[in-house]
Amino acid sequence: MRTRWIFVLVVGLLLTACSSGDGGSEGRVTLRFQSLAWQQESVDANKELVQEWNAAHPDVKVEYVQGSWDSVHDQLLTSFEGGEAPDIIHDASDDLADFAYGGYLADLGELLPARLKSDIPQRSWETTTFGDGIYGVPFLQEPRVLIANATWLRESGVRIPTPQNPWTWEEFRSIAEELSGGGKYGVAWPLKEPVSATLNLSLSTGGQMFHRGADGRVTVRFDAADEVVPRTVHDEVNTDGSASSSTLGMGGSDTLPGFFGGKYAMVPLGFSYRQQIVQQAPKGFDWMVLPAPAGADGLTQGVSPQTLSVAEDSPHKKEAVEFIDFLLQPKNMVRLALGDWMLPTGTEAFKDPALHTTKDHWATGTALAAHLRSAPAQSVRGYPEWKDKVATPAFQEYYSGAIGLAELRKRLVEDGNLVLARYQR
Structure with missing residues (x-):
């Protein structure tokens, strides 16, 4: 039983x-x-x-x-x-x-x-x-690309870049300035979240930012190759006047009304933003997709x-x-x-x-x-904290002109390495 x-x-x-x-x-x-x-x-x-x-x-x-x-x-x-x-x-x-x-x-x-x-x-x-x-x-x-006002660029007579023959970063800066004037800007940088855009585009210039030593520990460096993209953005906003300072705190979608309204000739965006442009652009608005500028390492970019x-x-x-x-x-x-x-x-x-x-x-x-x-930060432990607490405010202040390149480097490297060290004990 x-x-x-x-x-x-x-x-x-x-x-x-x-x-x-x-x-x-x-x-x-x-x-x-x-x-x-x-x-x-x-x-x-x-x-x-x-x-x-x-x-x-x-x-x-x-x-x-x-x-x-x-x-x-x-x-x-x-x-x-x-x-x-x-x-x-x-x-x-x-x-x-x-x-x-x-x-x-x-x-x-x-x-x-x-x-x-x-x-x-x-x-x-x-x-x-x-x-x-x-x-x-x-x-x-998705790659990051330049979404451009096709009519504006063609009428200006500037060279139109292709994946086979892209602009250099120096040429991009020069053309953005040439397209500016009369209250209009050659480029709008939507950098509400500036870190991934900066790091990923910097691969084209040989920038790496994060370096893993023989002991496996990752540290931050900000070398000459890492400076090219941030300096380009900073100078377009603060020196050339070819980039609007008001878009620095915007997300990509926030820039589209101004883009459609003829305020900006180009907006660097992710490739997927094409959907919003197709859905939202006024009838007859002519736009094109251009490759992001190339550096010492060509069109390479992080993803x-x-x-x-x-x-x-x-x-x-x-x-x-x-x-x-x-x-x-x-x-x-x-x-x-x-x-x-x-x-x-x-x-x-x-x-x-x-x-x-x-x-x-x-x-x-x-x-x-x-x-x-x-992407450079792919396997870095502590990256989300480094991005949120160190890099995002530092880049935002640098791009707005509130701090210089030396202070940006100090904060990214010194403050950044203190954060990463806690994750590598």
Whole structure:
């Protein structure tokens, strides 16, 4: 009799385990996918793909959770520490280092299918590799470009740059000044968040900022190559008068009304801003996409791709990676890229003709893809704190003319190294 009751108890516990804890009935696995998609086309593409997965995989349901780029780092940190992190996490590669080293993200190295590993180039995998592990799948990326008023530039007679024959930084500064005057500006720099733009564009001049020693410790340096881009912005605003000081505190979208209104000839923006321009530009407004200026290292620039990661605490890592593999099948990666107006990292997806058309200037962006490299801050522990507490206010003050180059260097290096040291003990 006792044996029978033990048997009943064990069976009952097993049935209970199968019907709960997985978020569904009869043992169905439920995965929470937090997406940061925000443009309507992108949100629609993500939700459609989740629906297609769920229709084809009744035993593994994916729940779509809407996140926000504005608060993702703090929100994820809170959810990790509270044991409530989503299974599948959409983020950017330059936000992953602290989470990866902190043990919050799963190492995907042994879980990724061979197809996905081989389809994405090694230079993209480098953006999500920390130590010996891979902690995210890089899937979308965008170069920084110059969005220009085509009519203004053509009427001025300046040389129009191409990816094959870009402007140098010196030429860009000179042309911005030539395009200015009469209350109009050659360029508007939207630098509300100045750090990633400055560091990533500085790769073109050989700037690196972060340097890893033989002992593995990372320190900040601000050498001559690191000065070129910041000095160009500073001088355009404070010396030449070719860049509007009022846009320094703006986000990219904030500059578009002035751009459409003929106040600025050019605005440096991410490639995906083309969508807003297509949707918001007045009828007949003629615009073009130009490559960012080139330096000693040509058109090279840093990039922090959008990524998909899996929480270390997820009990369903295998199923989570299977969903990621589905989401990033070539045809699906193209859908995500078109929805976000960005470039896919996948080799097969990148071949899609829709990404190489002259319409909406897709071809200019795809011509720049080969020049994208891992952003300088990619694997630096403590980067979010360095960026928020040291670099952002220092660059903002330098660009506005409140401090000089020597003070900028002092704060980035001395104050910055104090911050990074706390993460490398």
